Amino acid sequence: MRLILKHVSSGYIEEVLKDISFEAEAGDFIGIIGPNGSGKTTLLRTIAKILMPKRGVIYVDGKNVAEMSVRELAKIIAVVPQNFQTNFDFKVEDVVLMGRTPHLGRFELESERDFEITLKAMRTVGCESLIGRSIGELSGGELQKVIIARALAQEPKILLLDEPTAHLDINHQIEIMNLLRKLADSGVLVIAVIHDVNLALQFCSKLILMKDGKIVAIGKPEEVVEAIRDVFDIDVIVRKNPITGKFYVLPVKLEKVGNSKIHIICGGGSGAKLMLKLERGSVGVLNILDTDWEVANSLGFEIISEAPFSPISDEAHERNLKLIEKAETVILADIPFGYGNLKNLEAALYASDLGKLIVIDRTPIEKRDFTNGRAKELYCRLKGKFVKNEDEAISSL
Ligand code: ADP
Numbered sequence: 001m002r003l004i005l006k007h008v009s010s011g012y013i014e015e016v017l018k019d020i021s022f023e024a025e026a027g028d029f030i031g032i033i034g035p036n037g038s039g040k041t042t043l044l045r046t047i048a049k050i051l052m053p054k055r056g057v058i059y060v061d062g063k064n065v066a067e068m069s070v071r072e073l074a075k076i077i078a079v080v081p082q083n084f085q086t087n088f089d090f091k092v093e094d095v096v097l098m099g100r101t102p103h104l105g106r107f108e109l110e111s112e113r114d115f116e117i118t119l120k121a122m123r124t125v126g127c128e129s130l131i132g133r134s135i136g137e138l139s140g141g142e143l144q145k146v147i148i149a150r151a152l153a154q155e156p157k158i159l160l161l162d163e164p165t166a167h168l169d170i171n172h173q174i175e176i177m178n179l180l181r182k183l184a185d186s187g188v189l190v191i192a193v194i195h196d197v198n199l200a201l202q203f204c205s206k207l208i209l210m211k212d213g214k215i216v217a218i219g220k221p222e223e224v225v226e227a228i229r230d231v232f233d234i235d236v237i238v239r240k241n242p243i244t245g246k247f248y249v250l251p252v253k254l255e256k257v258g259n260s261k262i263h264i265i266c267g268g269g270s271g272a273k274l275m276l277k278l279e280r281g282s283v284g285v286l287n288i289l290d291t292d293w294e295v296a297n298s299l300g301f302e303i304i305s306e307a308p309f310s311p312i313s314d315e316a317h318e319r320n321l322k323l324i325e326k327a328e329t330v331i332l333a334d335i336p337f338g339y340g341n342l343k344n345l346e347a348a349l350y351a352s353d354l355g356k357l358i359v360i361d362r363t364p365i366e367k368r369d370f371t372n373g374r375a376k377e378l379y380c381r382l383k384g385k386f387v388k389n390e391d392e393a394i395s396s397l
Contacts, residue, residue: 001187002062007021008055009054010043010053015054017039017042018213019056020215022215027184028184028190031193032208034211038212044079044162047158048079049077052066071102075156077157077158078160092133092135092138096121098150099150099153125146125152130145144165144172148161159188159190159191164194192204206220211231225247261282264330266331267286268335271283271331281302286306287305287306304323311340317347324350329357332351332360334368336368337368337371345375352383357385358387
């Protein structure tokens, strides 16, 4: 099975897709990604012949789609739409059986074979336990499986899906993506519009990245991942998961604050929001694998690190003080203090003596002092600008 698009333009009154060309074949699991309005759904509709190309040609196994009948095409291409709606409360098995329609003659009733194929489709998707239920009473994830089963009952060579995981919780998203991956492995060409870039990067074998009705990049995830940065309006950081070897992106929205050199004393995620808002800076002391350490690491902040789950050593503390000397401003995040990180409070006191401290003073120190009053004593000696939250801290820079 081979799908070929050659210089396809398509759309509604206005042209949306402009000069789209690509080839795909059985076994591919292609994710179409791109910002809203970039033409992803229009591309899917054009391949399904719901929209006719204004220019260009689409071939399925060498046949020009424009010359194929709806029934002929429905034996090859099945579509899972974004919203499945029906006014009638069908039983699950009846909905799946509808997938057989293109294979039946005009007045032909379903045969034993059609029922077998229907059951097989439900088993493949894992929804046979829903037999007998009305589709109106299904959860979003269950309904999505039933609609995919209906598409599979069509025995398609090409399966098109428009945001099959939208509105599903993460477990169901992964389940559906795994299922699509398996279908592709079994020889179906799967093409899906995927809203979540990271989901697409994890599961698809190929990605089509769209912007303004054009294909900006096409290829394996690792081949298009850099282009993602340019296409979305938000900044993203591209990282490789060291365990799976797959890429993922970390969106870094938010306005960036100037060039001032800022050092953050934080931990346990208390500094993440600050780091995301800053162009660059340094942090310390953080234990390796602490949430803030991970964020700082992904954002390329300079980090004074300590071994995981270990108290701050004198050596790390000294290095932290050096960074504080170099910084223009030091922000102390709203962190709890134990004996393990009390040195970070001493470091804040040092910054306070240097006249460059901002303190995020949201939680009363009594509630986050786990040192029998030692932290409170140090904290009360802090001088500087006390603010209530991260936004205030940023705007006072
Ligand atoms: P995406 O799926 O990437 O969000 P779409 O393919 O849905 O993008 O839309 C691309 C463009 O086509 C948008 O500008 C949208 O407004 C327009 N569009 C989508 N559907 C229709 C329609 N039925 N009639 C007219 N214009 C449409």
